Amino acid sequence: MSRGKRQSIIVIGFGLIVLSGIILYYALSMPKISVQDTSASVYTVSEVSETATQITANTVTGNGTDGAVAGAKSDADSGSDADVLVSYPLDLNTCTAEELMTINGIGEVKANNIIEYRDYLGGYTSVDQIKNIKGIGDKVYEKISPYLTV
Secondary structure, X not given: OOHHHHHHHHHHHHHHHHHHHHHHHHHHHOOOOOOOOOOOOOOOOOOOHHHXXXXXXXXXXXXXXXXXXXXXXXXXHHOOOOOEEEEXXXXXXXXXXXXXXXXXXXXXXXXXXXXXXXXXXXXXOOHHHHHHOOOOOHHHHHHHHHHEEO
């Protein structure tokens, strides 16, 4: 085999190794997709059908900028005896744990931690302060910050 052919094969092999490394990097760095059991999170509203339609439309489109009612959780999800109707954005200094739990990404533990930290601070002066709570990093903050205000 001539020297030129050997060098070409080596270059092609090296290129394939680099390409497979890049593909592997992108495959491992992509976020994991998980399927949620939708039967556990049933949304119920005991109001008139117009309000239910408005809640559904705002929840699907993510439209919460006008302060409209944008979510409700059932008794099983919220752990209370009444449905929780929420108007976004939530004021961190006055909201309850049940209201916080209507935001996707905030469960019971994080909601309680947000309330406890509010009591410790004497009130939030900025939404950014919730980053100081364990379990709320930059990714979670990006996801929930549009639904919060002070």
